[in-house]
Amino acid sequence: MTIEDIKRLKFKYCFHLDSTNTSEFVDLFTEDAKFDVPNYGSGEGKGAIREFITEIKSRDLELMAHMASNPLIEIDDNEATGKWYYIVIIEDDEGNVSWGQGRWEDTYRRVDDDWKISSLIAIRQFTREIPKR
Numbered sequence: 431m432t433i434e435d436i437k438r439l440k441f442k443y444c445f446h447l448d449s450t451n452t453s454e455f456v457d458l459f460t461e462d463a464k465f466d467v468p469n470y471g472s473g474e475g476k477g478a479i480r481e482f483i484t485e486i487k488s489r490d491l492e493l494m495a496h497m498a499s500n501p502l503i504e505i506d507d508n509e510a511t512g513k514w515y516y517i518v519i520i521e522d523d524e525g526n527v528s529w530g531q532g533r534w535e536d537t538y539r540r541v542d543d544d545w546k547i548s549s550l551i552a553i554r555q556f557t558r559e560i561p562k563r
Contacts, residue, residue, distance in 0.1 A: 433503045439545050444496040450487045456480050460539050460546045467552040493521040508540040530557035
Protein backbone atom coordinates (compact mmCIF):
# COMPACT_ATOMS: atom_id res chain seq x y z
CA MET A 431 0.00 0.00 0.00
CA THR A 432 1.37 3.33 -1.03
CA ILE A 433 0.61 7.02 -1.05
CA GLU A 434 -0.88 6.48 -4.51
CA ASP A 435 -3.51 4.18 -2.97
CA ILE A 436 -4.60 6.96 -0.62
CA LYS A 437 -4.69 9.48 -3.46
CA ARG A 438 -6.93 7.10 -5.40
CA LEU A 439 -9.19 6.78 -2.34
CA LYS A 440 -9.61 10.56 -2.19
CA PHE A 441 -10.30 10.77 -5.92
CA LYS A 442 -12.97 8.07 -5.49
CA TYR A 443 -14.44 10.16 -2.64
CA CYS A 444 -14.79 13.15 -5.00
CA PHE A 445 -16.19 11.05 -7.85
CA HIS A 446 -18.78 9.19 -5.78
CA LEU A 447 -19.80 12.33 -3.87
CA ASP A 448 -20.40 14.22 -7.11
CA SER A 449 -22.09 11.25 -8.77
CA THR A 450 -24.06 10.59 -5.56
CA ASN A 451 -23.27 6.88 -5.79
CA THR A 452 -24.52 6.10 -2.29
CA SER A 453 -23.19 2.57 -1.73
CA GLU A 454 -19.82 3.23 -3.35
CA PHE A 455 -19.46 6.45 -1.33
CA VAL A 456 -20.28 4.79 2.01
CA ASP A 457 -17.88 1.91 1.27
CA LEU A 458 -14.95 4.36 1.25
CA PHE A 459 -15.26 4.79 5.04
CA THR A 460 -14.45 2.65 8.09
CA GLU A 461 -17.40 1.41 10.17
CA ASP A 462 -16.63 3.98 12.89
CA ALA A 463 -15.68 6.89 10.62
CA LYS A 464 -16.26 10.46 11.77
CA PHE A 465 -16.93 13.40 9.49
CA ASP A 466 -17.58 17.13 9.72
CA VAL A 467 -18.58 19.08 6.60
CA PRO A 468 -19.82 22.63 7.37
CA ASN A 469 -23.34 23.42 6.08
CA TYR A 470 -23.84 19.77 5.12
CA GLY A 471 -23.49 17.69 8.26
CA SER A 472 -21.37 15.84 10.74
CA GLY A 473 -21.61 12.46 12.37
CA GLU A 474 -20.11 9.12 13.12
CA GLY A 475 -20.50 5.70 11.52
CA LYS A 476 -21.63 4.43 8.15
CA GLY A 477 -25.30 5.09 8.96
CA ALA A 478 -24.58 8.79 9.45
CA ILE A 479 -22.49 8.83 6.27
CA ARG A 480 -25.39 7.27 4.34
CA GLU A 481 -27.71 9.99 5.74
CA PHE A 482 -25.15 12.63 4.72
CA ILE A 483 -24.99 11.51 1.07
CA THR A 484 -28.78 11.05 0.97
CA GLU A 485 -29.23 14.65 2.19
CA ILE A 486 -26.90 15.93 -0.52
CA LYS A 487 -28.82 13.95 -3.14
CA SER A 488 -32.07 15.56 -1.94
CA ARG A 489 -30.82 19.08 -2.64
CA ASP A 490 -31.75 20.69 -5.96
CA LEU A 491 -28.27 20.53 -7.48
CA GLU A 492 -27.68 20.17 -11.20
CA LEU A 493 -23.91 19.91 -10.88
CA MET A 494 -21.40 19.34 -8.14
CA ALA A 495 -17.71 18.94 -9.00
CA HIS A 496 -15.07 18.47 -6.29
CA MET A 497 -11.37 18.62 -7.12
CA ALA A 498 -8.64 17.54 -4.69
CA SER A 499 -5.05 18.76 -4.92
CA ASN A 500 -1.77 19.31 -3.10
CA PRO A 501 -1.93 16.20 -0.90
CA LEU A 502 0.32 15.94 2.12
CA ILE A 503 0.11 12.27 3.10
CA GLU A 504 1.95 10.55 5.93
CA ILE A 505 1.73 6.77 6.41
CA ASP A 506 2.51 5.03 9.69
CA ASP A 507 1.99 1.27 9.33
CA ASN A 508 -1.82 0.75 9.08
CA GLU A 509 -2.81 4.37 9.69
CA ALA A 510 -2.24 7.54 7.71
CA THR A 511 -3.09 11.22 7.61
CA GLY A 512 -3.81 13.44 4.65
CA LYS A 513 -4.22 17.17 4.15
CA TRP A 514 -5.65 18.34 0.85
CA TYR A 515 -6.84 21.50 -0.82
CA TYR A 516 -10.21 21.31 -2.52
CA ILE A 517 -12.10 23.38 -5.03
CA VAL A 518 -15.80 22.74 -5.60
CA ILE A 519 -18.18 24.09 -8.22
CA ILE A 520 -21.92 23.82 -7.58
CA GLU A 521 -24.85 24.69 -9.84
CA ASP A 522 -28.40 24.55 -8.53
CA ASP A 523 -31.52 23.80 -10.55
CA GLU A 524 -32.11 27.53 -11.14
CA GLY A 525 -28.72 27.99 -12.81
CA ASN A 526 -27.02 29.73 -9.88
CA VAL A 527 -23.35 28.79 -9.81
CA SER A 528 -20.89 29.12 -6.95
CA TRP A 529 -17.43 27.89 -6.25
CA GLY A 530 -15.57 27.37 -3.05
CA GLN A 531 -12.12 26.56 -1.80
CA GLY A 532 -10.93 24.95 1.39
CA ARG A 533 -9.03 22.01 2.71
CA TRP A 534 -9.69 18.52 4.00
CA GLU A 535 -7.94 17.02 6.99
CA ASP A 536 -8.35 13.25 6.86
CA THR A 537 -7.22 10.16 8.70
CA TYR A 538 -7.12 6.74 7.06
CA ARG A 539 -6.95 3.17 8.28
CA ARG A 540 -6.00 0.01 6.42
CA VAL A 541 -8.85 -2.50 6.56
CA ASP A 542 -8.39 -5.91 4.90
CA ASP A 543 -5.60 -4.59 2.65
CA ASP A 544 -7.64 -1.52 1.54
CA TRP A 545 -7.32 2.03 2.77
CA LYS A 546 -10.53 3.56 4.18
CA ILE A 547 -11.33 7.04 5.45
CA SER A 548 -11.57 6.97 9.25
CA SER A 549 -12.17 10.70 9.70
CA LEU A 550 -12.76 13.65 7.40
CA ILE A 551 -12.92 17.31 8.35
CA ALA A 552 -13.70 19.92 5.70
CA ILE A 553 -12.47 23.43 6.42
CA ARG A 554 -14.08 25.93 4.09
CA GLN A 555 -11.93 28.97 3.38
CA PHE A 556 -14.34 30.83 1.07
CA THR A 557 -17.29 30.53 -1.27
CA ARG A 558 -18.18 32.93 -4.09
CA GLU A 559 -21.19 33.24 -6.36
CA ILE A 560 -20.44 33.39 -10.06
CA PRO A 561 -22.61 36.12 -11.62
CA LYS A 562 -24.97 35.11 -14.40
CA ARG A 563 -24.22 36.60 -17.79
